[in-house]
Amino acid sequence: MKLAHEQVVRKYVNKYYPEARTVLLxxxxxxxxxxxxxxxxxxxxxxxxxxxxxxxxxxxATIFEVFLLSxxxxxxxxxxxxxxxxxxxxxxxxxxxIVIDHGQAxxxxxxxKEVWLQGPYARPLEELDQYRYEITxxxxxxxxxxxxxxxxxxxxxISELLGLFLLRANKRWLGVGKWAYRALEExxxxxxxxxxxxxDCFYRSGSRSExxxxxxxxxxxxxxxxxxxxxxxxxxxxxxxDEP
Numbered sequence: 001m002k003l004a005h006e007q008v009v010r011k012y013v014n015k016y017y018p019e020a021r022t023v024l025l026x027x028x029x030x031x032x033x034x035x036x037x038x039x040x041x042x043x044x045x046x047x048x049x050x051x052x053x054x055x056x057x058x059x060x061a062t063i064f065e066v067f068l069l070s071x072x073x074x075x076x077x078x079x080x081x082x083x084x085x086x087x088x089x090x091x092x093x094x095x096x097x098i099v100i101d102h103g104q105a106x107x108x109x110x111x112x113k114e115v116w117l118q119g120p121y122a123r124p125l126e127e128l129d130q131y132r133y134e135i136t137x138x139x140x141x142x143x144x145x146x147x148x149x150x151x152x153x154x155x156x157x158i159s160e161l162l163g164l165f166l167l168r169a170n171k172r173w174l175g176v177g178k179w180a181y182r183a184l185e186e187x188x189x190x191x192x193x194x195x196x197x198x199x200d201c202f203y204r205s206g207s208r209s210e211x212x213x214x215x216x217x218x219x220x221x222x223x224x225x226x227x228x229x230x231x232x233x234x235x236x237x238x239x240x241x242d243e244p
Contacts, residue, residue, distance in 0.1 A: 005029050005040065008062055009099050012042075016059070017068070019048040022105045024096030027065075031095070039063040043092050045071050045108060052077070067092065074108065078115045085120040085167070085174040116173075123168045131165040132219060132226040139225070143212050155202060155211065159195070162215060166191070169222060191218070 005025060013023050024030075027041030039056075042064055049070040057064045067089060069077070081090045093112035098105045135158060142154045163180050167173070167187060175183035184192040198210040219225055 006099055008060055009040065009042065012059055012062070012064060013044065013100060016057075017044050017046055020044045020046045020100060021071075021102045022098070022108055023100035024093060024105070024109075025099050026092035026096040030097045039065050041065045041067070041092060043067045043069065043089070043096055045069050045074070045104065047071060071104075071108075074111070078111060082115060082118065082121050086176070087116065087120075087173040090116050091173075119171050120168075120173060122171050128165065128169055128222065129226060129230070130232070131161055131168070132222065133230045133232075135161045135165060135215065135219065136225040136227045139212060139215050140227070143208060148206060151202070151208070155199065158211070158215065159199060162195075162218060165222075166218060 009023065009025055013020050017023075022043075022045040024043040025040065026043055028038050029040050040062055044066060046068055047070075049068055052067075052069045052073045055066050055068070057066055069089070077089050081087050090112050093109055094116045096109075098109075138154050138158045138161065142151055142158060145151055145154070160180075163184055164174065167175075167183055170187060172187045173183055175181070181192060181196065184195065194214060198214040201207045201210040216225065
């Protein structure tokens, strides 16, 4: 962590969050990869906070993305991370650099590390089959359409669904945006690279065969494509509609 980051973080926290007991610097700044336009991600544990919030603040010519946590709500966020598969808070605590510590930092980080190693909750087979069906449907649209404009949008949807499917099926943490690729890379670097290369073939040359074969290969270990025979039901007894 650059000294300049530590200094501005301390200045910011002392002025706006004086009751903070633990402050972690996260994101690119903590990893030494911050660029000129990078913001500073902070996880702030504050006993005086009545609720946990996320906010973007600009102070001291710096943009701060603040995750203000009420310590009593921290277990809730850890549980929700395992349910959703999105590890934002967990990752920031695990990878963060301690800037301010009044004795509790090690405990917060240890809890986050335990959840990180456990991974997200396993998904039910019905949910994974739903992904397989949706991927299959979009893949067939993609394979059978000559409209490049439409296929650009369809491919974006395929990449989103397939990434979610592979990570959920293997009980791995998810990611959004750039973190989607990073999550795939953490799961399987070769698969992430092949995925990106197959997509790039379409973007560069319009060739669809690479992505079609890649998707089929990724679905094969889980039963392959799923369309014919797919059933989606509604449980319970819906009320009868009102008479007109």
